[in-house]
Amino acid sequence: MGAVSALNGEPTGTLGLPRVPPARPKGRRPSIADVASFAGVSHQTVSRVLNKHPSVREITRARVLAAIEQLGYRPNSAARALASGRTKTLGVVALDTSLYGPVSTMFGIQSAAQRSGYFVSVVAVHSIDRLSVTEAIRRLSAQAVEGIAIIAPFGQAHDALSDLPTGTPVVAVEGDPEADVSVVTVDQVAGGKMATEHLLARGHETVLHVAGPDEWLEARGRTAGWREALLAAGADVVPPLAGDWTARSGYEAGQVLAKIPDASAIFVANDQMALGVLRALYEKERRVPEDVAVVGFDDIDEAAYFIPPLTTVRQDFQRVGAATVQVLVDQLRTGSRHQEHVVIEPELVCRQSSEAR
Amino acid sequence: MGAVSALNGEPTGTLGLPRVPPARPKGRRPSIADVASFAGVSHQTVSRVLNKHPSVREITRARVLAAIEQLGYRPNSAARALASGRTKTLGVVALDTSLYGPVSTMFGIQSAAQRSGYFVSVVAVHSIDRLSVTEAIRRLSAQAVEGIAIIAPFGQAHDALSDLPTGTPVVAVEGDPEADVSVVTVDQVAGGKMATEHLLARGHETVLHVAGPDEWLEARGRTAGWREALLAAGADVVPPLAGDWTARSGYEAGQVLAKIPDASAIFVANDQMALGVLRALYEKERRVPEDVAVVGFDDIDEAAYFIPPLTTVRQDFQRVGAATVQVLVDQLRTGSRHQEHVVIEPELVCRQSSEAR
């Protein structure tokens, strides 16, 4: 057995392996074949060990593992991908922004993918038009990712999904539940509703709304929830002002709202804009929460340190990421292309900005 | 010529190609060989066209391109990587955080890599210990990335760099300029200095400092710049309070500083902590900038909407990303492992929080 690898009388270790690995000719990294001849087995046996195939004797496995260790062998992922057709890589299309939600979602997906043994390749898109998304998907499929998560959460993204390589599982994260792809999403409508109901329950006659950009499905959902809650309570529905998620736009909206004398409660579609609203109210000397109550959305790290600390709606992005990877991996495993629709419930976090008057 | 591919009398297009591509047996994606036989050339000629080799006649190239188009051929990146040894992928080790700086840096790298024709594979690390970084690098090198950018900007990261696959170019972004790897960094010392000098020039006797976590090189650099400026001006150096970048820690530091009666100027090592400081000062009824001037660091989008708008130091992360990719690509192209040290200068953005009294 082990004698094969010790023919030339080299000193041998306990497993019958030569102690000094032979240098590979070209300084190239050792391949499975090198490991095989070093361990005195066939390359296939090495492959079996690498893939944890059950029918390998313990002693053989130990020899192979020792050889791998000695030679410093690392599997070549390109070769593996070529032979098996599997790249163990998921693609993520992310919006090039430091917005809390998209970034957190991306890391949520990354960390879940890692736990499932997948690599993550990221393509950032600078804007939300169909062309960019199509191009991003093209890039990812050129890289032969096994599944794709699209975070850019706006209506147009779905158009681009038709250009997909058929057979590649896709999840639209924060996507349109009506679209004909799998979707993992936080229940934005419920979030908008609970924020609004919270304010109504505090005795406000109605709730004004600073919405996000209308292309964003999240913005639409939050607005829909707000409207629903108002209608259910029979409250006035004042047309919302739309911002662009930035504090600046929130500030501008806040300047308008501050001029409305009987404005007493505002639901802002994200925390950054809420910051701008707070600032506008402060400048107009409308106290929060005494004169005006404000609720945001996202629960960014800073929300608890706004002046005053912001009541807001928290989304669990780790769960979003985990669900996204779960859907992709399931579809990969079963081969089914059944459309999953996972909805994750948000949670209201009460702070000073909406305290009872 | 074209007759070869039209032997069976099928209708042919202008280039002599059959109009209907033959379905591949197993529903598999078309390979270079399919394109070759469809276009009536050898697989090598197709490869030459794909790689823009000069010595291919224009007419031949056109035929091949038409065949590629017709069959919907896409190169198989795994096969290409296996044969050529190049993956066209860069790896990024990023800290799992929505902090503005790291996230912006990551996108800066991503977008620069994309422009240079590289894919980007991201591995997030949840903490900054050596083990995590080593593991991240292990994952990336298992994926055979051609170069690695490490964003996690703390001292310990450098220890892990010794575990690298030799020969893989590495750039430590925001890394220690003293370390023996290539580094791309913003001049934090200059940033801290200009913030402090700005405040001193406004007539403040000295400048207090809320520092970042001491493991972070950026925090150390900013503190060093602050100290340097104070010493140069002969001002008192009050030991800094260290936070952890969060608004909460800034708030806590602010509560302490607000109790110091003659505190009149504070340099805070990032904008989030500055937000916390502002809140603490507000609660203690110390007006900004009338009683206390505050300067932050980063220029996050919201900084202009803090109460009051925050004077801060801006870093150009697009340039950081571009420089990082540049260094990696250069090393890949030339094969040299010369250690580059690129330093990018930050810029002071003056707003109300530090206005003259």
Next chain:
DNA sequence: GTCCTTGGGGTGAACGGTAACATGCTCGCG
């Protein structure tokens, strides 16, 4: 006319794995 170069293109062998099948051996069972 012969030789050498150069453009255009073909042939076969890597590249480093996995998959399918073949082989020898041991064991339990009728």
Next chain:
DNA sequence: CGCGAGCATGTTACCGTTCACCCCAAGGAC
């Protein structure tokens, strides 16, 4: 005692490219 059923392992093909090398015709130098 023969025989099928595993188990443990080896053999050979194949994945889709690129690389090194070869071939042929046309053209210019001598």
